Amino acid sequence: MRRYLFSETRRFEAQPFDAVVVGSGIAGLYAALHLDPAMKVAVVTKTGLDGSSSWQAQGGIAAVLTDEDRFQLHMEDTLRAGAGLCDEEAVKVLVEEGPRDIRQLEEWEVPFDYDESGRLILGREGGHRLRRIAHCDGDATGRETTRRLGQLLSAAGFVTPFFRHYLADVVTDEKGVCGVLLYDEEKRTWRALATRHVILATGGVGQVYAHTTNPRGAVGDGMACAFRAGGRAKNMEMVQFHPTTLMAGEVDDRLFLISEAVRGEGAVLRNGRGEAFMQGKHPMADLAPRDIVTRCILKELRRTGEDRAYLDCSHMTRDFFYHRFPNISARCEKEGIELTRDFIPIHPAQHYFMGGVETSLTGETAVPGLYCCGEVSCTGVHGANRLASNSMLECLVFGRRCAETVKGAGASSVPETLAVAGDGRLLSLSPEERRQDRKELRKTLSHAFGPVRHTGEMQYGLAKLSSLADKYDHVACADPATMELCNMTTVALGIAKAACARKDSVGAHYVED
């Protein structure tokens, strides 16, 4: 019998839907908008629209949008950043279909930045040979895109939103997916939706690390649900660390990003003595792919004994910087950083997860009726290291593809009730014990499975995470807080096992010894 997190055995009356989308970032919203308006669709999110990683995204969306660019160039840059582990067919789909999805966003009036002659203003980031990144309000692409897609979804009559609903499990029967079990955080009650098609767009896992740019909800619960339902894990060892997160003011577990687009406009990384250190390390220097820049920063900090590096933006005028990066400017100003005079203190932190639930190019997983898109999925486009600003592009292209697959599958009957088999013999934990376990998990993962790894530390980390995951296999889950932690142990163990199993050192899985 398969494991469900909900620990009682119970049968729920279920509300029927043709499709359920879980997640309210760009992948989920874009997928929902591409479903057939004749369908009855539910969109479920444990937060509001502003709780996703998409909402935070600064840089923009990469695509071939000018005559001087070519699909071949974008493909080559993606494959090079991916360090030989990308699925070439998936990259071809991403790159060749991407421009059409950007045009769709333009048609839907996503407020991209345009020059006076009406052309998209394009930015550049690490690993890209040329400018190909469309952006909104300078450095608020995610917020503006999500907001607009959210407006369109509210206006679309065929979608029922379930805000503040936590996904406890994807429920399956002998035919595959038959629904989802949710916890309504406002009414404090369980709710079941019956459907034969679930699109998971639940985002990443950053909160399993001690320092991340990801929002608080990014604990990997969609991913763990998919694994419990029978989805296959792929490339779980591939965790991306962003080179430049802000080290000023209150530095807590959620760090503020200083977009790579800032280096795209010429900012230079320096050590505490003001020395630039990326020259000679890679032909693209400060704009090398981000796994390489991250490791160079950490090496430089080790060499100098310092705890942070710096971004020098002093060649930009105040006006230019404030106009191009309004969000970053506001945050720096709040921290008392005067950009024309001071360097911005930075440190790498977890940012993105290249691994996830294995999908086909049409979004299908190993479970009939379960589809994944965005960061929860592993389509193969990112390989061992994602190229900057390819993530929102992936959300669009593969979100749309998931919707097309669901539309192509046609209508099927759904059950009136959902049955969940629980296990009444499980342990209960105190909030304090859970807090300690969460802390231990994040510390272990950060220490043993960070941007620079060592065999002995990985083995030690694997043993610790295995015993934690084993404990949580026997814990009663009757509330989202315990469920989140249980899901975190699943994801953390997946990362540890995959990292220990990989015999080569490649891309983001960099093993020093």
Ligand code: SIN
């Ligand atoms: C950034 O703006 O540096 C992040 C964009 C991305 O993660 O691709």
